[in-house]
Amino acid sequence: MLLKVLGCGEAFNAGARLHTSFLLEWDGFRMLLDCGPSVLVGLRRHGIDPMTVDAVVLSHLHGDHFGGLPFLDRFYHAFGRSRPLPVWGPPLLRERLDLALAAFFPGSSARSYELELHSYARSFSVGGLPCLALPVDHDELTHPHGLRIGPLGFSGDTRWTPALEELADGAAVFLCECGVAVPGRPKHCSLEELRLHRQRLRCERLFLTHLGQDVLDLLPLSDFEVLEDGMEIQIF
Template sequence: MNLKILGCGDAFCSGGKFNSAFFFSTSHINFLLECGATTLLALKKHRIPTHSIDAVIISHFHGDHFGGLIFLLLEEKKNKREKPLYIVSPIGMDDKLKAAADLFYPGSDILSDLNIIYKFYGAHQQLDLGSLVIKTFPVIHSPDTLPHGVRMEVDGVTIAYSGDTEWTEEIIPLSDEADLFICECNFYSTESAGHLSYKVLSNKDLNCKRLLLTHLGEEMLHLKADIQYEVAEDGKEYIISGIK
């Protein structure tokens, strides 16, 4: 499995980083994890064709995590995409995309003729996309955004992702023995509802095989030299393999 980080920034693009978006390519399926507002720009910057994306997984309804989806669909409408696109999200994405299309491009009918297959989830559910299995975990963030962490299994590799959240015991089973756990860490020591801090996370005993911090705010970026964990960077590539 290959991972290209298209964006690992927070809602404010702190440090000049793009909004959250992670592109995974595997032998069976290519998928985006998150599709923040800057995602189409990042895809084009890194010359990743949008038609290569088979699925998009969204953790919650904040614009820096799903706000780029309508622009991705606009691109695929222009390209006359015919193959299906799975959109995996909390309940209500179809209505939100219709509202976004009407707001940003009234009269354009972006969603017509696109073969979108919505897969909605709630807490502690499993979704099967054939070669890709997704498990969901409720986390603690702005309740109206329906926040979740997601655990993805494909090609013998397990990827866990926290979404946006403060500490919750759900993170333990979410990340357990994951080959890669991508975890938000917005703050260094500041306590803020709905987000993790490095101070809190570094005192937790996680059982993942590799931990990658994302969604860093200005405080974290300023103290980056003091961080003992691996930190995501826009444009960085990873090869991830499972341990049999």
């Protein structure tokens, strides 16, 4: 599995990082893990034809993580995608996507392909890999989840929560959000907490992502690896 970091930024693009979108490739299968509004920019910067994406999995329904889906959908219709696109996400994915499409592209409900929307349960499977979705502690209205996609773990957006230990356990790579330097800004993990709990995350490699400006101001960190847009990480 190869991880391509299309974007690892937070909602406000601190550090000029694109919104969160990761591309995972294995056995000729291409999956988007989160789909931020700038996903098409991220794919094109990597020289990847957006048409080649096979599936999408979403951590939660904040715009910086799923707001690229209306653009991807309209691109596929405009350029005549014919094969289905399965998308896994939390409850209310269909309702929120319909609202976003109606607001951004009014009157364009035709689709040249089938958009298969799935609400994930705790366990599901994508491209033959076992996946896990665990509720995490973030804005409840966005139905926040952390995810395991085979050997890759991802916190999604969350403040520190014990679910992160399960998501990281045995992962080859764990991507953990670090939205803030010190506790205080609600709904996000702080660098201070991650330093405190580092040993509880039993993964082979841990990368911080979704860095707020106050964390970016501290780079480079001596004790954590940090994602950057454009990175490629071999997972297996």
